[in-house]
Amino acid sequence: MTADMMTFLPADAAGDALPLHLVEADGLEAFVEGQPDSVAAWVRANGFAGGLGQVLMVPGEGGAPAMALVGYGDAAARARGRFWLGGAAPKLPAGAYRLATDLPHETLEAEATGWLxxxxxxxxxxxQPAHGAxxxxxxxxxxxxxxxxxxxxxxARDLIxxxxxxxxxxxxxxxxxxxxxxxxxxxxxxxxxELLEQNFPMIHTVGRAATEARAPRLIDIRWGDDGPALTLVGKGVCFDTGGLNLKGGASMGLMKKDMGGAANVLGLAKILMARGMPLxxxxxxxxxxxxxxGDxxxxxDILTARNGLTVEINNTDAEGRLVLADALAFGAEENPDLMISFATLTGAARVAVGPDIAPFFTDDVNVASALGSAGAVVADPVWxxxxxxxYETMIEPGIADLDNAPKGGFAGAITAALFLRRFAGPRARYTHFDIYGWVPAAQPARPKGGAGQGIRALHAALPGILGL
Structure with a gap:
């Protein structure tokens, strides 16, 4: 990928760009009637029906392309996915295009995002092959x-x-x-x-079996001097074998993505800093x-976290919540206005909502409403x-304050979120995303592989949440 391909051409390039029309299936006849007879004949002869994702180049005098048509289907078909304009981009010949169809502002923004x-x-x-449109x-x-x-x-995609x-x-x-x-x-x-010296015992414990070159660490970035305080915490388990509770081969196969929470918070931080958000x-x-x-x-084992809570380890494969716990407790010591964690934390969340939706937990109804609304607007589905x-009793083993892997298998995403909340300070100030961070099969503008989830919804919601 080259960086310039993920930018728009400047507005002054419009004069040399081919017009690109989004044509709905039930609007095809009206579109054709407004075109010269030669265009109408070409559209009909090529069987273009405005079906979702159809692409047709229309020639002008001398045979050179005069316009491009992209089928936009109908509302019901579009509701079954997103980024339909971006999905059509790879089907277009290389060159410059200008959108020649009026769209509602929110739809236009989402489709423009999908194009990039x-x-x-x-x-x-x-x-890898890249389209030149x-x-x-x-x-x-x-x-x-x-x-x-x-x-x-x-x-975020590159890191994952x-x-x-x-x-x-x-x-x-x-x-x-x-x-x-x-x-x-x-x-x-x-x-x-140094993690032990600085009182990050659980981060050290989870990572201590790795080689010295892959030693555990806590990364702490600060940016901005004014405005509300926002702390983002991202799970950075760069590979998860499961530890002594070793994963099977099928479960271990995608564990390079277990640092997807870290990748997402870095991607979001890049957006916030580039846009100069006042926070x-x-x-x-x-x-x-x-x-x-051996170590x-x-x-x-029973571990003592940064904030003094003790944790009984009943599964070494439930390690993400342990490293997050120390980081959350550290972040909570400064009482930020909002603290948000992102983590590829539980298979239970995938069972609940599948790979396409980013579930989140919050005690603040205003945060929940803002995230839900923003996610719908920017085509970044959250729930x-x-x-x-x-369920709090399910994470209390009796021998210690907390259990990192409650038995029974029920409500795994919820019990994990409840576990994290014990370390995050005031409840109304904490939100947790349990993301998948991966597209299992290619979708329009979303190739198979690493993905951002929830970060665009949060970016859009933050001004309302923090009063920016």
């Missing part, structure tokens, strides 16, 4: 904002797609440093034995590898899940 997303390719290990910035959209969103999404051989804790730190330096942020990193941003990433070695932590109080 469609230009993403992951080329670190092998050259470029779009002139549509009139009425904030092109710079959408380009910043696309850049943040690309960062990179295998653990090249994206361990040290490499994740390097990516965080590069981001901080690019935007004038400060960064501090606590590594290895005090902090990003905390506990970066570890959950490895197997790996064990089932039935509120409950911090169900009666």
């Amino acid at each position: 997303f469609s230009a993403y390719t992951f080329e670190r290990y092998r050259a 470029r779009l002139v910035a549509p009139e009425g959209v904030d092109a710079a904002r959408i380009e910043a969103i696309a850049a943040g999404e690309a960062l 797609n990179t295998p653990a051989s090249d994206m361990g804790p040290a490499e994740l730190e390097a990516a965080a440093r590069a981001l901080a330096e690019a935007h004038g942020a400060t960064i501090a990193v606590t590594t290895g034995a 005090r941003l902090r990003v905390l990433i506990p970066a570890v590898e959950n490895a197997v070695a 790996a932590f064990r089932p039935q 509120r899940m409950p911090f169900h109080e009666p």
Whole structure:
């Protein structure tokens, strides 16, 4: 992927760009009637019916393309997905296009975002085909904002797609440093034995079995001097073997993406900093590898977290909540106005809502409403899940304050979220996203692989939530 492909052409390029028409199936006849007879004949002869995703190049005098048509189906068909304009972009010949169809503002913004997303390719290990269709910035959209969103999404995808051989804790730190330096942020990193000295015992414990080169660490980025305080916490388990409760091969196969929470908060931070959001941003990433070695932590060990709570380990494969706990407790010590965690935390969340929806937990109805509304507008589907109080007893083993893996298998996403809430300070100030961070099968503008989830919804909702 080249960065320029994920930007719009400037408005002054419109004069040389081909008009691109979105044509709904039930609006095809009206469109054709408004065109010259030669265009109408060409459309009919080629069987273009306005079906969702259909693409047709229409020639002008001398046979050169005069316009492009993209089928836009009907509302019912479009509701079964998103980014339909972006999905059509790879089918178009290389060149410059300008959108020649009026769309409602929110739809236009979402479709323009999808167009930029469609230009993403992951080329670190092998050259990948990329389409050469470029779009002139549509009139009425904030092109710079959408380009910043696309850049943040690309960062999240790149980090998740990179295998653990090249994206361990040290490499994740390097990516965080590069981001901080690019935007004038400060960064501090606590590594290895320093974690014990600085009272991050659970981050150290989970990561201590890894090699010295892949030592555990806590990454702490700060940016901005004024405005409300926002703390983002991202799970950075760069590879998860399951520890001594070793995963099977099928379950371990995608564990390079277990740092998807960290990738998403870095992608969101990139957007917020690039857009100059008036806030005090902090990003905390506990970066570890959950490895197997003689000093790996064990089932039935009891750990003491940063905030003094004790945790009985009943499954070493429920490690993400342990490293997040120390990071959340650290973040809560400054009483931020809002603290949000992102983590690829539980299979239970995937069973509940599938891979396409980002479930979130919050005690604040205003945050919930803002996120739900924003997610619908920006085509970033989210869904509120409950911090169900009666399940608190399920995470209390008796021998310690908390159990990291309650038996029985019920409500796994909820009990994990309740566990995290014990470390996050005032309840109304904490929201948790349990994301998948992966597209299992290619979708329009969303290739198979790493993905941002929930970060565009949160970006859109933050001004209302924080009063910006």
